[in-house]
Every structure is written in C-alpha cells, then in structure tokens.
Amino acid sequence: MVSSMKTTIEIPDELAAEAKALSRTQRTTLRELIVAGLRAELQRRSESGPRVDFVFPTVKGEGLLAGITPADAIARSYDLPA
Numbered sequence: 001m002v003s004s005m006k007t008t009i010e011i012p013d014e015l016a017a018e019a020k021a022l023s024r025t026q027r028t029t030l031r032e033l034i035v036a037g038l039r040a041e042l043q044r045r046s047e048s049g050p051r052v053d054f055v056f057p058t059v060k061g062e063g064l065l066a067g068i069t070p071a072d073a074i075a076r077s078y079d080l081p082a
Contacts, residue, residue, distance in 0.1 A: 011019075023033045068076075 019033055020030055023030045026033075
C-alpha cells in the first residue's frame, strides 16, 4: 500500500477551474492531475545544469558564426553596433 499525506494548498481560482475542467475532459481525477504535474515539475527542477532563458538563433541550423561572443550575438539580434 502506498502511503499518502493530506494537505491543503491555496491556488488561484482560475487555475483550479482550468485544472478541474481538464481533469473532467481527460477522464481523470484532479488529484491525479496535480500529482502528475508536481512530479513533472520536481523532475524539471532537479535536472542538472543552469536554466536557459535565451537560445541563440542559428542560420540554417549551422550554428553561430565562429568567434562570435554572446554579447556580439545579442547586439546583432537587435541590429546594434557590437
């Protein structure tokens, strides 16, 4: 038998309504949806490596120009002088 803990959390009304609607649509319980979401978020946050907020664009999938610095790439993306 798997043990579980009852707990009370507060979530925004709109989010709760969305979650209830999705659980009905997918014929699952709100509990199962919340457990799956929490597990996915725990997994995502425990993965190694820093969070990436910016992805450098590439040209035809061939990567960045040789020798370009991150500052140069940002400046070029905004057409600013490097």
